[in-house]
Amino acid sequence: MSPASLLIRNGRVLDPANGLDTVADVLVTDGAIVRVGPRLAAPASAEVIEAAGKVVCPGLIDLHVHLREPGFEYKETVATGTRAAAAGGFTAVCCMANTNPVNDNGSITEYILDRARTEGSGVRVHPIGAVTRGLAGKELAELAELAETGCVAFSDDGRCVTNAALYRRAMEYTLPFGTPVISHAEDPDLARGAAMNEGVVSTELGLPGAPAAAEDVMVARDVILAELTGAHVHIAHLSTAGAVRLVRDAKARGVRVTAEVTPHHLVLTDEAVRSFDPNTKMNPPLRGKRDVEALVEALADGTIDCIATDHAPHAASEKEGEFDHAAPGIVGLETAVAVLLDRLVRPGLLPLDTLISRLSRDPARVLNLAGGSLAPGAPADITILDVDRELAVDPARFHSRSRNTPFAGWTLRGGPWMTIVSGRKVFAA
């Protein structure tokens, strides 16, 4: 049993939702924030966490993970994926629908939620339902039942719904639920056969490339459909400078569009593919330097609303052979915070409070989730960071069932120190 009260003492409390950045105590009782302030008195029974020198922030929320269960338990399960999330500092994750069977009906959603309750680490799991039955792009899934059962958004992630009329109907049908449609924006014809980004590196390596335009044309379509329907469209794993321009322009016109970016698209370019390491293969692919610069700028100015990992576990056998045959995607939950602190915050590319905001307050707003705030009464979902600890990334120590990361061996300063969900510790370094 977790103690009824928890006092986190003397940490640097960084709560962008409430404009707070100060050394203070955080008092938690019965799973909710009671107050934040200096030298708080706590009940004698309270567990005290000494957090001097640490950063105490709202629990981090990842809008885009693949927990792989049901169907691909050899890659990841709800149990291992939520443990990885806890170790990565995340208090809530949203899991994509491309399981087997696909999460396109209420019973699968209920199954995932049940696994989270019985086997999970305590990290909150919010399923995302499929837009179309079986992700086939032909007919709508039972969206109302999915929403009622607990799906917080709809996406055929991994595939693009290419039928614009069907996508329009999905946006219209889900309007009353307040659940956005999350778009995997990729024109499958422009990207056909691609193993990486199209550019001078793909030319040199002789690998087929997907042009940035494959993403841009679909982002343009999605923005136009959002404008037509009045629906909220969220762009998954935005990766190009062109898509940044489209989203910026749409937001300026008042279109209900939001976007996420992954840590790997913020710190790696297609130059990494020169190693032919299958762990540099993902979809969308690692892009060029100018794209990365545009992504960082857009994240800083809020054009891109939040960071999501697109945690995509694959077994070693799917990631160790020929590059063009390897499965796309990498795990991200356990490296995201360290990579972002070391490669964006430390060099001064992104202020720490902006990073925290893009990982907590902002994703909560995008999907209307509880959390992302340390206001009194809010759920006591809290992440504590150690921004000074230096650690080499060792995939053998991952809690995830999979090890497919391009960051193996990277020495990174800063990372999660403690993860608290509903006032209960789910991870401590």
Place this chain on the structure above:
Amino acid sequence: MAWTRKDLLAMRDLEPGEITLLIDTAASLQEIATREIKKVPALRGRTVVNLFYEPSTRTRTSFEIAGKWLSADVVNFSASGSSVSKGESMLDTAKNIAAMSPDVVVVRHSSAGAAALLARELPCSIVNAGDGAHEHPTQALLDLLTIREKKGHLDGLHVAIVGDIAHSRVARSNIHGMRKLGMTVTVAGPPTLIPPAVQELGVKVAYRLEDAIRDVDVVMMLRLQHERMAAGLIPSLREYSRYWGLTLDRLRAHARPDVLIMHPGPVNRGIELSPEVADGPYSVILDQVAKGVAVRMGVLYLLAGARGEAA
């Protein structure tokens, strides 16, 4: 300059001095082909495995003859009729072969990076005999040797590479090798067969055959794969041949009289090359094949020889 690398994977990796060393070594070994007894004991007791995942006649045979003339034991392992057809992964197959202690594995594979993957995983020397559309370094070396013997030098020469640049490992290896040795390279073909940003590799681009072959010392024609039509990259073989096929008339009208015509083979006669050009006085296509054996002897000698000295 001495050879110090474990593997030969890509022309892009090599220093100009290393390229020259490879060509010089090949040149010094090519007289073996003229002997009555075509065998020297240089690689006696060494084992060379030809690990071919793609069909190949000329390259595999060329490596096999090269190894045998140097007295190496040469074993051919081709994807058909082997464990590959039983679903074994490339890496598993390669590790099994490595467990039999070969000195050199020559690998041909349809995936870019396949040779680099084996080089990383296996202790023996790896020779890339073509990996997808990435590189084919021994082809570039034999092309360079052929040109040097015909022209007397390489520095300052201008080469046009014509055809499906986008899917050609031969083009990539030659671009790197030729640029490193001070040559000028123009690539030419319909824009759909020119890879993006290719100018950043230091080459010129031409979109008309007549422009490409004017005033160059060498024209290298590439094979057009028929599947490029299905992919929507060209309308038809007929149209390709009409605008990009090198005929004797075109050659005489636009190219220099001392131009060399090269082709890595196999030739689509009547598509990219008319028979009278392929077999005519400008063609050095069979010289390329002969130099191929010399280059592969040089490569095996330097790689396996270097291993011997280290042991």
